[in-house]
Each structure stands twice: as structure tokens, then as C-alpha cells.
Amino acid sequence: MHIEILNTGTELLLGNTLNTHGSWFGRQLFNMGLRVARQSTVPDGEAIREAFEEMVLRSDALLITGGLGPTSDDLTREIVAESLGLELHQDEQALRTLESFFSIRGKPMVAANLKQVLVPTGADVLPNPNGTAPGLYLPPRINRLSNCAIFLLPGPPRELYPMFHNEVAPRLRSLSGCSDVASVCELKFTGIGESDFHHGIDDELAALAGLEYGYCARMGEVDLRLIGNDQVISTARDLVLEKFSEFLISDDGTSLEATVTRLLREKGKKLATAESCTGGLIANRLTNVPGASEVFTHGWVTYANEAKMDQLHVAKNLLEMHGAVSEEVARAMAEGALQESAADCALSVTGIAGPDGGTEEKPVGTAWLGLAVRGKKTQTVRVFHPRNRKDFKQAVSQSALNLVRLEIRG
Amino acid sequence: MHIEILNTGTELLLGNTLNTHGSWFGRQLFNMGLRVARQSTVPDGEAIREAFEEMVLRSDALLITGGLGPTSDDLTREIVAESLGLELHQDEQALRTLESFFSIRGKPMVAANLKQVLVPTGADVLPNPNGTAPGLYLPPRINRLSNCAIFLLPGPPRELYPMFHNEVAPRLRSLSGCSDVASVCELKFTGIGESDFHHGIDDELAALAGLEYGYCARMGEVDLRLIGNDQVISTARDLVLEKFSEFLISDDGTSLEATVTRLLREKGKKLATAESCTGGLIANRLTNVPGASEVFTHGWVTYANEAKMDQLHVAKNLLEMHGAVSEEVARAMAEGALQESAADCALSVTGIAGPDGGTEEKPVGTAWLGLAVRGKKTQTVRVFHPRNRKDFKQAVSQSALNLVRLEIRG
Incomplete structure (x- = not known):
């Protein structure tokens, strides 16, 4: 089954907004045993017509996102209906749903919203409990250009995702029959x-x-x-x-932070973090995992030297003698975090994210990691990731979480 | 000038990898007064040929990423040369550069790497100081299918981005002449x-x-x-x-965290953070901004009640009487962080990220924010963002940083 995705929206091509739909659709369809043959993005307006008319000829199913809103740049519904020679009429059921959407929220419905309940003759309305734009399904029998099934879907993920699962997936399953699932x-x-x-x-x-x-x-x-x-x-x-x-x-796509969290839980261990250059990214990654509170209790972002001294008892002379980015300070941070928390192990990171602050001896990209474990000698590791600021933080957090993984795995 | 982007890579369509290139190219081209007319993604292999042969007919310039590596699924170079009827030959200069890339790193070059220095007759080699795959530029004069200029570029951002600026942008500028820049x-x-x-x-x-x-x-x-x-x-x-x-x-695309950082710097103020449910995201966002260390010194991720008590002096009876997610605890966290740090203001967040832990009175999505400022009464705000875990964290961090923005702006 040849499936294509068309994402519409000028913002997706001006670099303001990252297009996450392509990747999300890919995963959903793959899990159903289907593949995306091609994903395309076009700006709002007439470019939609050109792309649509090509894709509808190549595809068995075409999923289009965006352009169903109330504003003047929302034209997907109109262009698709015109290309297929279908009249648009106001759908009474969709209108009542829309009226109740506004009345529940105590907001007035404006005239512009009325275009959101225009439906091409013969199309199914796909309910949208999370927004004002209902989706539309145009089955092959009303498609005069090809045998392609067409879905028009809202752009915002909180509206799109449930609509995909409730309305699109069952129809795709029925259209595709029993495909060979790899x-x-x-x-x-x-x-x-x-x-x-x-x-x-x-x-x-x-x-x-x-x-x-x-x-x-x-x-x-x-x-x-x-x-x-x-x-x-x-x-x-x-x-x-x-x-x-x-x-x-x-071996199942689980992230490093979720793996570390699982290992800690299995061993009944708790972790504390003491971050300087990663600035909270490690704690943030760990707390993205549901249930993180079982294994993660205390985190510090000791960005300034004063914070390292006050909060983690790093000795002033260590900072003066070796500098904040040093094996000695990484060790002292990890040991201070272990002492302050009731955790079983404590991870520390101190480094130079840049763009400023590098020296010949310690260039931008240098970081020291420490891992203190109760009853063991504290480990320290030097890593070097000469990258831009965000990539540096990500790479260092990866090295640091891996240190924990290797330690806990034993 | 009609410019299209073709991103190749099966992983981009299986949902494993987010395609950030489309958005990145959009911004770069926009800044040059150019627009992306369409961006498409296809899997590795023969799908590249079909997409390429359509796009090359429509476009004045075509930028293709990915598929230049040494492995068997890297076929972009071969497919494009075949479609255009161009022979591939080994480029001696590119070979020497590749050999030196490996020798500097003390790694052996393997036979598979040799295909990376194959160049279609008449194409320019675009040097890649950050990886093994040189880019290729196929000027219109060697394109037998159309008048389109073709760029073959590596996929990894750290290789692609500098190559775009050094090699692609100057050629596009010269191809496009003086376009009207909106x-x-x-x-x-x-x-x-x-x-x-x-x-x-x-x-x-x-x-x-x-x-x-x-x-x-x-x-x-x-x-x-x-x-x-x-x-x-x-x-x-x-x-x-x-x-x-x-x-x-x-009004210039600057993020909220960069705006907050700038306002703090302008007013000579320092901020501390005390996070529970956002788990370090606020600190992470602030420290993504270069120069954050001038305004951000101390952050806590007090995920457990013990951490709130030990580190921020939140009274046990407050936690017992009102629960961790309460106005009283948000206030005590902010005031504790202000007391522990030398900062001028301290931001606190405590909430229920879910999926578990919600109650009827405090459903998943509830958070309390606190902002303590020296010499002022501590502000508290209740917010409600019933979203998935990551979106909840993002939305709460947004509300919290905005509280700081409004306070500092005055």
C-alpha cells in the first residue's frame, strides 16, 4: 500500500517550526505494518494544489495535515474539494458540535469558524474533541482523479494524534487488508x-x-x-x-535515560545529580521518564562556584588550585551530592560549554564526570565533545548517563 | 527561484529520527531572501530515483541530503549520476583528503570508504572537514534533464551546516542573482x-x-x-x-529563556530555580543560552519531599498539611531557594506531571509556581496544563519563565 504524507504550512518551511509529523506518522504506520512511501511539506496556499494533484495519482492513501483552521491562510479543505470537483456544504452535526465546543468554554463562536464545518459531498466528518477543526475522510468512491483514499487532518498534535488513532487507523487497516507485517x-x-x-x-x-x-x-x-x-x-x-x-x-528503542531509570529501579537504588555545564539537562532527561521519582530524589544545578561550595561542600582551595573544570572538582561535587542526599550514587558533571571560557589546556568541549557510589572509590572520567552549546550538553549528558548505566548494570 | 529539498533516509520515515533539516534549510534560505518551495523525504534506495527525477524537472536548485556514507544503503551519489548519465571517477584530491582524515585520527581507512570519493564527471567536490563524505555540486551545464543546479550533501548536521555556509550558500547566491528580499x-x-x-x-x-x-x-x-x-x-x-x-x-524570534536571560542581565539581577515537577527543564532552558552563568547561579531539582525539606527548608508540616503540590509549598520552595542562594529572585515549581499521582482536587496537569524577590511579597500562581508528561513540563516551564519575565520587566 503506497501511503504518502503531505504537511502543509508556510511556518514549516521558513524554519520557525520543526515538522514532527513526518516522524510521528512513520512510527504509527510502521506499528500497523505499513510504511510511508514519501513525506512532503509545502507552504500554505496554491502549492498545496500542485502537490496534492501529483500525490493523489501516486498513492493508495494520502494523509494531509494542516490548513483546516478558521483563518484566511487555511485553504486545504477548499483546494482538495475543488481539485476533486466536490461541492462544499455546511454539516449540521459538525456545526452543533462546534457550537457546543465554544459554549462549554464560555467563548463566542465567530463567523470565521463556520468554514470549519464545510464538508465535501460524500466525505465523512472525523470528530475532533480537542479542537475546532473536524477532520475529513474522502473515500476512493468520491475521488474522480484516482483510487486514493484521502484524509484531511488538523495540524496541532493534541488534535491530530487522537484523531489518527480513533478515525484514521481503523480506516487504513480496513483499506490495506491483511498486509504482511515485518x-x-x-x-x-x-x-x-x-x-x-x-x-x-x-x-x-x-x-x-x-x-x-x-x-x-x-x-x-x-x-x-x-x-x-x-x-x-x-x-x-x-x-x-x-x-x-x-x-x-x-533492544526495543528505549532511551538511555529510561534504561538507567529501569536499572536503578530493578536494583532498588537511588541516584542524585550535581550538574554544572549540563545545567539541569541530565535531571530533565531522567524526569521525562514516568516513575522517575522512585529513583531520582535530589538534583543540583551548581552553575556558579559559590553554589558548588555552598551546596556541595566543594573546597575553595580545590576550585582555586584546579579550576571548576577538573577531576578534583568533579569528584568533590559527586561526593558532596552523595553526602547531602540519601541516594546510593551521585553523578556529577563540570565542563566548558562555550562559546567562551575555553583555554589551551581546557578547550571548549572539555568536561569531567564523577560518579560516587556508597562504599566505593569515586570514579572520574574526562570527556571531550567539541560541539555547539546544545549538542555539547546532549553529548556530555549521554556520556554521564552511560557511566551510571555501566556502574548499575555491574 | 524554485528550490526544493530532498531528505533521504529510511530512518526519517520509520519514526526513529526527527527530520530537522527541512526547518533548518528553510531558515537559512529565508535569511538569503530565498524560499523552499517543497521539502520531501523518501527512504533509502530506489525511491530516491523517482523523487529525484520529478524534482529536478520542477526546480531551479535541488538540495539533497543523506546517502553519501560508506555503507550499502548509501546510494544517492550512484542514483543521481545514473539518472543524469554521468560516469563516476575516483577524485584524487578527495582521496588524499580522506586518507589524511583517517591518519590524523589514527584510524585505518577501509575499502568501503573509497566509494565516498567517487565523483560524477563535471561535478565540483565540496570539502567536508567534519566527516568522511565530501559533498558534490552538479552545475546546470552537466544536467541533461533540466536546468536545475544539484547539491548532494551529507546528513549529519555538524557536517551539513558548515558545508552549506561555505559551499552551498555562495553558489545559490550567484545562481539566484539579486532576488527581491522580503x-x-x-x-x-x-x-x-x-x-x-x-x-x-x-x-x-x-x-x-x-x-x-x-x-x-x-x-x-x-x-x-x-x-x-x-x-x-x-x-x-x-x-x-x-x-x-x-x-x-x-519581536526577533528570541526564545523566552533568552529574553529572560537578557532582561536579568540588563537589570543586573540573578535568578535561582527550585524545581520539582519540571525536573530541571527550566534550568536546562536557561543554560542553553550563552552567557547564562552571568544571571543563573543556583538551581535545585528537589524531586522528593526530603529534598524540599533538606535543601530548601520547606517545613514538614506544610508538606503534610497541604501536600507537595500546593501554594504553601511553592512559596516555601521559592523563599528557601532565595535564602540559600545569593540570587535576587528565586522561581519555584511544584506540580503533578502524571501519568500517575492525580486526585480529584489536584488532577494531573496541576502546578503551583512561586516567585520570591528580595524585599517583596512572594507571588504564587496556580496553572493547569493537562498534557502528556513532556508537554506538561514544557508548558509549565513556559508559564514559570513568563512569571519571571513579567516581574523583571516591571
């Missing part, structure tokens, strides 16, 4: 580069018939994706893990 | 919804000839984009700010 296995690795896989395992994977695979390198992480039937995936997985198991974060 | 003005607002703009200002903006405008609603933020000549933008901007200036974050 399995997928996502292995996430850290502490190793893409080229290490290439040298170490690429030839063996390439020799496995029926296996599709690919690498994706991120900041401090390499993901290896295996696609095929269960047997070939299992064979490929074994080949890979035989060589690289020590670098494995997860 | 100005853009991005107004960011918070504490107000898209529909408020619609009711309040849409008709007046629509009446301005030569103005293109659009809204974009994010989590806790609405961006209004004005495009046109300087005069119409100035008129539109005045109309909007006459009604909505109190909600304005910035």
Missing part, C-alpha cells in the same frame, strides 16, 4: 561509533537474506535498525550482540 | 491563545495590502509571522502591539 528491532548503542559497526559487522549483516538494516548516528548514540521476519532478525541480533553487547543501551 | 518579523507571544489574535486583529491584518502573515501555536506560545516590505511590516507590527504588547516575548 518485525523491527531497534538496537541503541552508546560509547561506540557508526564506523565501528561498519568494520565489525556490516558484511555479516549484508549476507543475511531478507534482512533490511540501517544505522543512524545521533549525538553520543548509534541506532541500528533491523527489519525482516522474526527469524532473520533474531539471527542478526545475535550476530551484533556477540560483538557489541557491552555498548547496548536497549 | 523582510520578515517574528513576534513571539505567551499567555494568550491563537484565537485571541484571530478575534482581535485578523481582520485588520488581512486588510493590509502586500502583507503575508500566519500564526503558529506551540506549547504555551503563539508566534505571529509578518512578511512583506519594511513599511507594511512596520504598520502591521504597530497594529498588533497596540493590542497585545503585554504578551510579547520578543
Whole structure:
């Protein structure tokens, strides 16, 4: 089944807004055994018509997002109806729903909202309990251009996501019949580069018939994706893990922070964090995981030297002698955080994010990590990630969380 | 000038990886007075050929990312050369650069890397100091299908971004000649919804000839984009700010955290943070801004009640009487953070991120914010953002940073 996605919105092409829909649709469809054949983004207005008329000829199903709102740049509904030669009429049920949407919120409905309940003849209205724009489904029988099924969907994720699950997915399942569902296995690795896989395992994977695979390198992480039937995936997985198991974060797409959280929970351990250059990113990543409160209790963002001294008891002479970015200070921060919290281990990070503050001896990108564990000698590690400020923080947080993973895993 | 972007990579369509290139290119080209007419994403392999052969006919310039690596799924170079009937030959200069890339890093070059220095006859090699894959520029004169200029570029941002600025932008400038550069003005607002703009200002903006405008609603933020000549933008901007200036974050696309950081610096004030439910996100956002250390010194992530008591001196009886998510605890956290730090003001957040922990009285999505300022009565605000965990954190951090913005702005 050839499925295409069309995202409309000038803001998506001016660089103001990141398009997250392409990736989100990809995952949903993949989980249904379907694939996105192509995703396109066009600005609001007439560009929609050109793209739509090409895509509708190539596709069995076409999912269009955006341009269903009340404002003057919202034209998707009108352009699609015109291309297909369909009249628009006001849908009474949709109108009542819209009126009640406003009355529940005690807000007045304005005339511009009325265009949101215009429906092409023969189309299904897809209810939108989370917003004012209902979606539309145009089945193949009303499509005079091709046999393509067309979905018009709202742009905001909180409206789109439930509508996809409730209205779009069941229709796609019925349109696609029983497709052959390939399995997928996502292995996430850290502490190793893409080229290490290439040298170490690429030839063996390439020799496995029926296996599709690919690498994706991120900041401090390499993901290896295996696609095929269960047997070939299992064979490929074994080949890979035989060589690289020590670098494995997860084999089900679980993030490093969720893996660390799970390991801590399984071992009944609690972690504290003492961050300088990562500025709260490590705590933020950990607390993105539901249930983080079971394993994470205390975090410090000791950005200034005074904070390191006052809050974590880092000795002034350590800071003066070695500087804030040093093995000694990383160790003292981790040990101070362990002492102040009731945690079982404490992770510290101190480094130079830049753009300013680098020296020849300690250039921008340098960081020291510390990991203090009750009853053990504190570990320290120097890392070097010469990147822009945000990428540096991400890469350092990755190295730091991996230190915890390796320690807790034992 | 009709410019299209083609992003290649199966991972971009399986939902594993967010495609940030479309948005990034949009901004770069816009700043040069150019626009992206369409952005498309296709999986690795033969789908590239179909998309390429359509796009090359429509476009004056085509920018393709990805598929230049050493592995078997990297086929962009081969497919484009074949479509254009161009031979590939090994480029000696590129080979020497690649050999030196590996020798500097003390790593062996493998045979698979050799395909990265294959160059279509007549193409320019675009040096890549940050990776192994050089880019390629195929000028219109070697394009037998159309008059389109073609750029093949590496996927990883740290390789792509400098190559774009050093190699692609100058060539695009020369290809496009002196285009008419429209100005853009991005107004960011918070504490107000898209529909408020619609009711309040849409008709007046629509009446301005030569103005293109659009809204974009994010989590806790609405961006209004004005495009046109300087005069119409100035008129539109005045109309909007006459009604909505109190909600304005910035008029140049600056983020809320950067605006708060700037305001603090201008007033010579320092801020401390005491976070529970946002788990370090506020500190993380502040420290994403270069120079944050001038205004941000101390942050706490007091996720557990013990941390609130030990670190911020929140009284046990407050926690027992009112619960951790309460006005009283938010106030005590902010005042404790002010006392512990040498800051001029301290921001606190305590709430229920979910998915668990909600009650009828305090459902998931509830948060209390506190802002303590030296010599003033501590402010408290209740907010309600019933969203998923990450969106909740983002929306609450937005409300909290806005509280600081309003206070510091005075």
C-alpha cells in the first residue's frame, strides 16, 4: 500500500517550526505494518494544489495535515474539494458540535469558524474533541482523479494524534487488508561509533537474506535498525550482540535515560545529580521518564562556584588550585551530592560549554564526570565533545548517563 | 527561484529520527531572501530515483541530503549520476583528503570508504572537514534533464551546516542573482491563545495590502509571522502591539529563556530555580543560552519531599498539611531557594506531571509556581496544563519563565 504524507504550512518551511509529523506518522504506520512511501511539506496556499494533484495519482492513501483552521491562510479543505470537483456544504452535526465546543468554554463562536464545518459531498466528518477543526475522510468512491483514499487532518498534535488513532487507523487497516507485517528491532548503542559497526559487522549483516538494516548516528548514540521476519532478525541480533553487547543501551528503542531509570529501579537504588555545564539537562532527561521519582530524589544545578561550595561542600582551595573544570572538582561535587542526599550514587558533571571560557589546556568541549557510589572509590572520567552549546550538553549528558548505566548494570 | 529539498533516509520515515533539516534549510534560505518551495523525504534506495527525477524537472536548485556514507544503503551519489548519465571517477584530491582524515585520527581507512570519493564527471567536490563524505555540486551545464543546479550533501548536521555556509550558500547566491528580499518579523507571544489574535486583529491584518502573515501555536506560545516590505511590516507590527504588547516575548524570534536571560542581565539581577515537577527543564532552558552563568547561579531539582525539606527548608508540616503540590509549598520552595542562594529572585515549581499521582482536587496537569524577590511579597500562581508528561513540563516551564519575565520587566 503506497501511503504518502503531505504537511502543509508556510511556518514549516521558513524554519520557525520543526515538522514532527513526518516522524510521528512513520512510527504509527510502521506499528500497523505499513510504511510511508514519501513525506512532503509545502507552504500554505496554491502549492498545496500542485502537490496534492501529483500525490493523489501516486498513492493508495494520502494523509494531509494542516490548513483546516478558521483563518484566511487555511485553504486545504477548499483546494482538495475543488481539485476533486466536490461541492462544499455546511454539516449540521459538525456545526452543533462546534457550537457546543465554544459554549462549554464560555467563548463566542465567530463567523470565521463556520468554514470549519464545510464538508465535501460524500466525505465523512472525523470528530475532533480537542479542537475546532473536524477532520475529513474522502473515500476512493468520491475521488474522480484516482483510487486514493484521502484524509484531511488538523495540524496541532493534541488534535491530530487522537484523531489518527480513533478515525484514521481503523480506516487504513480496513483499506490495506491483511498486509504482511515485518518485525523491527531497534538496537541503541552508546560509547561506540557508526564506523565501528561498519568494520565489525556490516558484511555479516549484508549476507543475511531478507534482512533490511540501517544505522543512524545521533549525538553520543548509534541506532541500528533491523527489519525482516522474526527469524532473520533474531539471527542478526545475535550476530551484533556477540560483538557489541557491552555498548547496548536497549533492544526495543528505549532511551538511555529510561534504561538507567529501569536499572536503578530493578536494583532498588537511588541516584542524585550535581550538574554544572549540563545545567539541569541530565535531571530533565531522567524526569521525562514516568516513575522517575522512585529513583531520582535530589538534583543540583551548581552553575556558579559559590553554589558548588555552598551546596556541595566543594573546597575553595580545590576550585582555586584546579579550576571548576577538573577531576578534583568533579569528584568533590559527586561526593558532596552523595553526602547531602540519601541516594546510593551521585553523578556529577563540570565542563566548558562555550562559546567562551575555553583555554589551551581546557578547550571548549572539555568536561569531567564523577560518579560516587556508597562504599566505593569515586570514579572520574574526562570527556571531550567539541560541539555547539546544545549538542555539547546532549553529548556530555549521554556520556554521564552511560557511566551510571555501566556502574548499575555491574 | 524554485528550490526544493530532498531528505533521504529510511530512518526519517520509520519514526526513529526527527527530520530537522527541512526547518533548518528553510531558515537559512529565508535569511538569503530565498524560499523552499517543497521539502520531501523518501527512504533509502530506489525511491530516491523517482523523487529525484520529478524534482529536478520542477526546480531551479535541488538540495539533497543523506546517502553519501560508506555503507550499502548509501546510494544517492550512484542514483543521481545514473539518472543524469554521468560516469563516476575516483577524485584524487578527495582521496588524499580522506586518507589524511583517517591518519590524523589514527584510524585505518577501509575499502568501503573509497566509494565516498567517487565523483560524477563535471561535478565540483565540496570539502567536508567534519566527516568522511565530501559533498558534490552538479552545475546546470552537466544536467541533461533540466536546468536545475544539484547539491548532494551529507546528513549529519555538524557536517551539513558548515558545508552549506561555505559551499552551498555562495553558489545559490550567484545562481539566484539579486532576488527581491522580503523582510520578515517574528513576534513571539505567551499567555494568550491563537484565537485571541484571530478575534482581535485578523481582520485588520488581512486588510493590509502586500502583507503575508500566519500564526503558529506551540506549547504555551503563539508566534505571529509578518512578511512583506519594511513599511507594511512596520504598520502591521504597530497594529498588533497596540493590542497585545503585554504578551510579547520578543519581536526577533528570541526564545523566552533568552529574553529572560537578557532582561536579568540588563537589570543586573540573578535568578535561582527550585524545581520539582519540571525536573530541571527550566534550568536546562536557561543554560542553553550563552552567557547564562552571568544571571543563573543556583538551581535545585528537589524531586522528593526530603529534598524540599533538606535543601530548601520547606517545613514538614506544610508538606503534610497541604501536600507537595500546593501554594504553601511553592512559596516555601521559592523563599528557601532565595535564602540559600545569593540570587535576587528565586522561581519555584511544584506540580503533578502524571501519568500517575492525580486526585480529584489536584488532577494531573496541576502546578503551583512561586516567585520570591528580595524585599517583596512572594507571588504564587496556580496553572493547569493537562498534557502528556513532556508537554506538561514544557508548558509549565513556559508559564514559570513568563512569571519571571513579567516581574523583571516591571
